[in-house]
Amino acid sequence: MNYWPLLGVAVIVIGFLLRFNPVLVVVTAAISSALLAGFTVPALLALLGKSFVSSRMLLIFVLTLPVIGLLERAGLREHAQRWIGRLHGLTLARLLIGYLLLRQLLAMLGLTGVAGPAQTVRPLLAPMGEAAAEKILPTLDDADRDELRAVAAATDNIGRFFGEDVFIALGAVLLVQGFYAQHGIELTPLSIALWALPTAIAAFIIQSVRVWLYQRRLQRRAASARTEAAG
């Protein structure tokens, strides 16, 4: 067994820790791992080039940028904020937990591509969330906005991940079933999918509680800011 290619993992960890430019770190890790595995330079270049162009679908989100850019220039964020500001019952926690539930249910139906960071979080969920947070704490600074957007993106991810495993015709369940079938254990996809339900429910509860705690933290800060202003 050749253990040397593991040094590529070390390059990643050290490079990220020392805060070198991540693009440079990743390419360096790939090159060192492949060289230590005994690839020649021409073979390494071909592997790198082929792997890169085979992953092009990961940049498809840039196609949403012209739409987002145009709408944001025309006041999309301002409108979302004014609208959420007028809806009194819609708190930050209700918005995010409602989105989480919707995202999980859609993923359970196999509709994972419908929502996502580019499709729904940046144009809709993030500005609405910012507006709902401003209702609690009007003095949101840039770091608060960053955190809020990160919470919105995390909610989107968790909803998707812990919904899609309950859907029988999607990658994860079929991969599990296929692995067992290859090794002589016959299972129906439904029996595998059903056992993803307990974790799906746990994930919903855990993320909902964390969103609610996040909202309470904002409320406490707002309360202490008010007492300071009053005192």
Added chain:
Amino acid sequence: MLRIEYAYWLIAAFLLYTGLRNLRERHGWHAAFWLVLGTLFGSGDYVLAQQAAGQILPAQIAGAGVIMLALLAPRLRRHAHVESNSAEQRLQSAIRLGHKLFVPALLIPLVTLLVALFGAHLFIAGHAVFATPQMTLTGLALACLVALFAAAHVAQAPMHDGVAEGRRLLDAIGWAALLPLLLAALGEVFTQSGVGAAIAALAGTFLPTGSAFACLLAFALGMVLFTVIMGNAFAAFPVMMAGIGLPLLIHQHGAHPAILGSMGMLCGYCGTLLTPMAADFNLVPAALLELRNPYGVIRTQVWSALWILAITFMLMWLLLFR
């Protein structure tokens, strides 16, 4: 027939446009970066076709292009984009247009959904409108075009204004846009270099196989760790199952296969929430939302992931060996 390749050409055109605009504004490093990337996107199909035909020179040139991008990336300054309209103008426009502004934004998920649901049944003169591979993503690309038309109509602005605004956002995202692709490529290079096999061999030498609890713990943590390194639970699953799950947990300790498979995979998903290697879930949103910390999304996910992992592990321990 609409294929995913058309979306790649569209992306290539947008990247080349971004490069040329930077060239005209004399931002040399930015221009070089986007032009190289645009060329890689435009020629990707040719590279793959030549590779399949046994001709690897184009792939080698593409590999050299990737290294060039890595050298250019540290030269790019990331900066928040400057708004082209003042806050007052945007507010006026928001008041005037109202809910109409939501329509193009909602068209993106809606058209994607329609293509995902009905795309397979759409035929014109006996020919399928959408190619089967990557149909949802093809739908997303189409949705972006439809939404751009709608946005131009709603905002009463020409379409090329949208492209220009999009380019400003892309410049603000900068090299971070590239990370997901590179990490996916790195995963492939790791697999080809035998990184996964080496880790599995290491784990096998240290494990006390007589204890069901120790085996289960090694399996669950191995799923997490492997997913963190490979960026994908699907890559971790077969390795951990073949190494620990099947021989030790199922055959030796009699674990329930369906529960082990399902929940084992979910342990891997907790790992996905923790790793920059799962770039499309963790780094793309950070870039798209213009977070200053590229790992900001991962940071907020850590506690959710650990709690979900703990509960899943507990459920496994309670249910597997009944």
